[in-house]
Structures are given as structure tokens and as C-alpha cells.
Amino acid sequence: MALLDIENLHAKIDGEHGKEILKGLSLKVNPGEVHAIMGPNGSGKSTLSYILAGKEDYEVTDGTVTLEGEDLLEMEIDERAAKGVFLAFQYPVEVPGVATMTFLRAALNAQRKKRGEAEISTPDFLRLVREKAGHLGINQDMLKRGVNVGFSGGEKKRAEILQMAVLEPKLCVLDETDSGLDIDALKVVSEGVNALRSPDRAMIVITHYQRLLNHIVPDFVHVMNQGRIVRSGGKELALELEANGYAEYQQDAA
Amino acid sequence: MPAVQETVDQVRSLDVDQYKYGFFTEIETDKAPKGLTEDTVRFISAKKNEPEWMLEWRLEAFRRWQTMREPDWARVSYPPIDYQDLYYYSAPKRPSQLSIDDIDPEILATYEKLGIPLRERDALLGIESGATKVAVDAVFDSVSVATTFKEELARAGVIFMPISEAVREHPELVRKYLGSVVPVTDNYFATLNSAVFSDGSFVYVPKGVRCPMELSTYFRINERNTGQFERTLIIADEGAYVSYLEGCTAPMRDENQLHAAVVELVALDDAEIKYSTVQNWYPGDKDGKGGIYNFVTKRGDCRGDRSKISWTQVETGSAITWKYPSCILRGDDSQGEFYSIAISNGRQQVDSGTKMIHLGKNTSSRIISKGIAAGYSDNTYRGLVSAHRKATGARNFTNCDSLLIGDKCGAHTVPYIESKNSSAQFEHEATTSKISDDQLFYCRQRGLDPEEATALIVNGFVKDVLQQLPMEFAVEAQKLIAVSLEGSVG
Ligand SMILES: Nc1ncnc2c1ncn2[C@@H]1O[C@H](COP(=O)(O)OP(=O)(O)O)[C@@H](O)[C@H]1O
Ligand SMILES: [Mg+2]
Numbered sequence: 001m002a003l004l005d006i007e008n009l010h011a012k013i014d015g016e017h018g019k020e021i022l023k024g025l026s027l028k029v030n031p032g033e034v035h036a037i038m039g040p041n042g043s044g045k046s047t048l049s050y051i052l053a054g055k056e057d058y059e060v061t062d063g064t065v066t067l068e069g070e071d072l073l074e075m076e077i078d079e080r081a082a083k084g085v086f087l088a089f090q091y092p093v094e095v096p097g098v099a100t101m102t103f104l105r106a107a108l109n110a111q112r113k114k115r116g117e118a119e120i121s122t123p124d125f126l127r128l129v130r131e132k133a134g135h136l137g138i139n140q141d142m143l144k145r146g147v148n149v150g151f152s153g154g155e156k157k158r159a160e161i162l163q164m165a166v167l168e169p170k171l172c173v174l175d176e177t178d179s180g181l182d183i184d185a186l187k188v189v190s191e192g193v194n195a196l197r198s199p200d201r202a203m204i205v206i207t208h209y210q211r212l213l214n215h216i217v218p219d220f221v222h223v224m225n226q227g228r229i230v231r232s233g234g235k236e237l238a239l240e241l242e243a244n245g246y247a248e249y250q251q252d253a254a
Numbered sequence: 255m256p257a258v259q260e261t262v263d264q265v266r267s268l269d270v271d272q273y274k275y276g277f278f279t280e281i282e283t284d285k286a287p288k289g290l291t292e293d294t295v296r297f298i299s300a301k302k303n304e305p306e307w308m309l310e311w312r313l314e315a316f317r318r319w320q321t322m323r324e325p326d327w328a329r330v331s332y333p334p335i336d337y338q339d340l341y342y343y344s345a346p347k348r349p350s351q352l353s354i355d356d357i358d359p360e361i362l363a364t365y366e367k368l369g370i371p372l373r374e375r376d377a378l379l380g381i382e383s384g385a386t387k388v389a390v391d392a393v394f395d396s397v398s399v400a401t402t403f404k405e406e407l408a409r410a411g412v413i414f415m416p417i418s419e420a421v422r423e424h425p426e427l428v429r430k431y432l433g434s435v436v437p438v439t440d441n442y443f444a445t446l447n448s449a450v451f452s453d454g455s456f457v458y459v460p461k462g463v464r465c466p467m468e469l470s471t472y473f474r475i476n477e478r479n480t481g482q483f484e485r486t487l488i489i490a491d492e493g494a495y496v497s498y499l500e501g502c503t504a505p506m507r508d509e510n511q512l513h514a515a516v517v518e519l520v521a522l523d524d525a526e527i528k529y530s531t532v533q534n535w536y537p538g539d540k541d542g543k544g545g546i547y548n549f550v551t552k553r554g555d556c557r558g559d560r561s562k563i564s565w566t567q568v569e570t571g572s573a574i575t576w577k578y579p580s581c582i583l584r585g586d587d588s589q590g591e592f593y594s595i596a597i598s599n600g601r602q603q604v605d606s607g608t609k610m611i612h613l614g615k616n617t618s619s620r621i622i623s624k625g626i627a628a629g630y631s632d633n634t635y636r637g638l639v640s641a642h643r644k645a646t647g648a649r650n651f652t653n654c655d656s657l658l659i660g661d662k663c664g665a666h667t668v669p670y671i672e673s674k675n676s677s678a679q680f681e682h683e684a685t686t687s688k689i690s691d692d693q694l695f696y697c698r699q700r701g702l703d704p705e706e707a708t709a710l711i712v713n714g715f716v717k718d719v720l721q722q723l724p725m726e727f728a729v730e731a732q733k734l735i736a737v738s739l740e741g742s743v744g
Contacts, residue, residue: 053695076698078701
């Protein structure tokens, strides 16, 4: 059984005259696989990630999405998270006054509780965070600051990957994790992501640029345009896109 | 941080009955006849075995009160209160304050349910398990039922006892200070309190003494249709220090109950008083039925040079809150602080804030107020900062933030500034924000349910004030915040 199975997904902006953004998208993701989704701006990549996470601004009008065979679209946002769906945000949100450490712990324990697991002990939690933070170059000071408050672009993205590492999701959706990163930060973040690759974890890496895929090498590459996947292939497809751009797909669609 | 987890647990466990202190204790009581006349005042005074001067003081207040009108300037509305339809005195039948074993077991059980140890032995067990030592005075309806650690405090020279006892045992101190900060004629509710106050706590910390433990009073309204009018008087003599905590709860009732307290603080030269409140009176049900009317006058007088008074309050309960803990900065170089979290949900109405009256030279004050409005509630911050002609070098910093949850509630900020001295420096900052859908979505994507997410965001918003509270109180306050916001999202 696929970990994630999206069939003919149609979705529009919620509301009476909301425009249709996803127009029949299908995608199967198995455990252990890394799928890259590329495509021009406005093609619906972020919308797809939000719909997987359950954001309420969209309405699914047709199609199905299952996670390990269960209807994902029926689940609450936090229930999806507890089942292992993690979204690394393109624009991480600030939560002033809540230390990153406090936030991580509240999130981890909320998920564990929903899964019927015991709360993590304080020493275990501290050990876990210290280890993961170390690899990502995140110091104690950053962990004490409010979630994403006053973080630079690179710090925000590293903090997202730290959350992902601590929460150990089954399905990681990374939305433009490379945007706003210089080459050194890109390396640190990519190494953090690669460290999380495992046979029971799948990833969907959304990016506009091929550059990220030199560091996080995908098993599959999909090209998205106007709310559909218009072409799929192996990692070499990314190189082709870099050479030729998206023009050919945009014409196809027009 | 474990407190967040506790917050979460608390919310979970209170699914049905969100006000967990809403039980009623069956005990026999001794009441004054309903209504308020000179005879009621005499009745109360006689019950307390008061000396003649105290009765005269009360009667003068009562006569004055009859000529006064209830204030209507606050941004709160409620049906007229029938002052003749209330009881002004209600006491448990068994004698109180003799020994812990004389206390009605039902009352002991009530305080146990509330988590307040009245037996010193129990409190000591608390210490062994790591908690700080806190001396408690428990006021049940109109009387104080137990004061713990009295002897240990006495060894340090600290007087901590029900005010009714202090009137008899330390008349010179009471006469000197009672009404010296909040005059009998101050305002309608304070004058009413002066006439009929039944009990409350009295604290005197002598020169140079640092009070060896936190002092705490726990107020409980139990009887139906009974007003609670407690009176607290705290004096820190030269160079003394005391930290005092106040907590309150009441049963759930359909009718409104009146609470009109007066708290007076006096700090002499180099003395410091830290006064913290977690107010959790019953707020009424979701449609606004029942709940406590909390009309309270709290004022501190920094009477001595270099003295300091600090108010910290967490206001989550009451149907109506009308409360402005204030500081009179009389001594040169004296300091006043006000840290406040005021949460309103359902149909609650809060009009609260502070006054910092700068009279002395180089006096400074600091105000940090966090108002949180949810449901259909209204939340107003009302503040006054003033500098007298002689208050050269006066400084104030005010930061006043409001957070709205949902779009049916209101937050208002009414700051007044008066300066008669050109060297005074007053700074004022204010913000109003909403919990954004993006914040909620982000937290929920990480696994928090809507209520957990809201509690976490709100705890972040009030962090600066929580940090001012003694540790145990901060944890308690965090739990309360989560509970009082229940049902505010979704
Ligand atoms: N909440 C929204 N409200 C209105 N339009 C939206 C919303 N979300 C996305 N869109 C529109 O949907 C289209 C796809 O956007 P998006 O999913 O962000 O694309 P991508 O991530 O591929 O750049 C764009 O035209 C965008 O303007
Ligand atoms: Mg996007």
C-alpha cells in the first residue's frame, strides 16, 4: 500500500466564487521515496502542501487522498500531524513569547498523547533536542527565543528542519525550503534533511529551482503546471528543466 | 516546560464543568438578618467583639455611604444592585480560629479540594516535596477560619492574623493605618466596605525584617446572597520585605454575588511589598447568568523614601471586574509596579488598570498590562499616570497590549496622563492584536488541538507578566488561563 495516494484531486479556494487551483492531480508516494515537485510560480505547489496539511482556506471538490489507506481529507489538522504528516513551511509563522524549546515539547507531547503514547521525560527530551539541534547548528540561545521571532531567513528554515527531526514524521512535505538560503545554509539544511531519509519515511520536496536537488537527490521528479502534474521522471528530469526552463510546459498548458 | 503540558491536561480534564471550584459546602451558618441598616453594622461589630472606636468608625462610614451614589463611569453594565436584598454577614457556626481541630471538617474538606493546606502538617509535607513554604489565612464567607504558621512568623516578629483579631490585639497599629491609604470616603464601594467589612488579613512586618515565608490569603464565598467585604491591611516597616499572595473562588450560582474588598498597603522607608493576586471568582455561565461582581479598591502607599510596592494580578474570573490597584509614590525615590493579565471570555466584563500617582522626587513606575478578550466579552484597560508639581524626575513606562480571540469581543485602552512637572518622563506603548489563523494553523500542523494552540499562544502573550509571579502561582495562573479560555475557539 502506498503511504500517500492522491487520486484526481480537484480543489478550489474556499468560498462561492473561489477559483479552482488543483485540477485533477494524482500522485502515489511509497515509504522511503523522495519525490520532487517542480513547477513555475502559481502552478499550485503550495496549495497542494496546504491541502495535505488540512488548511481550511481550500475546498476539495473532487478526488481522494489517503494516508496508509485512511481518508486523509476527513482528518483534523492536528490529527494528520499525529499520524505523521509534517509540513515545513515556506514562510514559518512567529509565535511570540513561546520559546522554541517549549513549543517543540508541547507539539511532541500533543502528538504522542494523540497516539496513545506516554509523554517524553524531561531528560530524554533535552537529549533529543540537543543532539538534533547540534547537527543543524542551532544553539541554546535560539532554542530559548520565541518561535521564529527575530530569526533570519536561514534560521527559520533550520528551525523547521529541527522540528521535523524531533517530531519524526512519516511524510515530510518541504515547501520551498531552499528559498532565501545562501549556499552554506542550503548545505546545512540539506544535510539535515538527508539525515532524516529512511526506509519508512517519505518526502515531497517542493522547489522552483534545481539547485536544491543537487543536495537532496530525489527518486522521482514531477513537473506541475496549472494544477496538474504534467510530466514525471527520474532525477535527470530536474537537470533537463534547468537547461530548458518551464516554457515548454507552460505552452503545452496554454 | 511542564507547565504547558499541565495547561493542556487541565483543559482536557475540564471538558464538561469548566469552573471546577463551583461546588457548594453544606455547613451550618450564623447570619445577620438580610439588608443593611445601622443595626447590621452594629451586629457585625458585636459579633467581632469590637472596641467602641471601631464601631464608631464603621458607623461613620455607613452614614457617609448613605449619601453616596454608585459610580457609573466604568465600561461595564449590570442591573441595579438591591443592597437591601443581601446578607452582610455569614459565618460558619463552629467557633473559628481556636485550633485546627475546631474547624468544621466540611470546611477543611473544602479547602483541601481547593488545594489549600490549612493544617501546618500538610503544608510541611508540601515543603518536603519541594514546594515553597507559604503561610495561609483562609477566609470563608465573612470570617477567617485558619491561619497557619502563626508561631513561626511570630518568632520573626511578623504579625499575620485575621484583621478582626488585630483590631483587638493590636489596636494601636490598626488605628494608625486603617483607612490611611483608602480613606473611608474614598469611593462608594470602599465606603460600603468600611461600614460592613467582616474579615480579612492583617500583616505587620517590623523594621528590618524580611518575612521568612510567602504570606497568602485564600478567599472563598460560599453562602447564597451573601456579599463578601474583606479588608486587608499590610504594613512593611522601615527596611522590611514581604511577599503576599491572594487567591479566590466561589460556588457556581445563578444569581450574582457582590464582592467589595479593600486592600491597603503601607511601605515605609526602604521597605518593599510584593502583592500578587490570582482572581478566579465564578465568572457566570456562557450566557452571562450568575457570577461575582468584583468591585475592589486596592491601593498601596509608598510612604517612605526608597520604598517599593509591586502589584501583580491574574484576573480570570468574575462576571464584572472593577479594579485598579494603585500606587501613591509619596517617598522620594520610591517605585511602583503593576503587572496584569486580565482575561475575559463568555459575557464577562473587565474594567481594570492602575493609577500611579507620583508625588515624591525621582519616583518611578512601571505598568505592564496584558488584556485578553474572547467570546462576547469586553476588556478595558483604564490607567492614570500623574506627576505632582514637586515630583521632579518622575518616570513612568507603560506597556499595554490587548489580544482578541474571535470577532465578537472588544478591547479598549483608556490611558490618562497628567503632568504638572515638566521634568517628568512618561512613555506609553500600546498594541492590539488578534490570534491569527496562520498562527493557529501552524501550531495545529505541529499536533496541538485548537484549545492547546490557543493556550500556548496566549501563554506566550502574557509571558512578561507570568515571570513576575512566584513560581507556584505562575503554574497555577497558566492552568487558569487555559481553563478560562475554554470554548473560545472553533
Ligand atoms: N488562499 C488563497 N487565496 C487566493 N488565491 C490563492 C490562495 N492560495 C493560492 N492562491 C492562488 O492559487 C494559485 C496557486 O498558488 P500556489 O499554490 O501558491 O502556487 P505555487 O506554490 O506553485 O507558486 C496562484 O494563482 C495563487 O495566487
Ligand atoms: Mg509556493
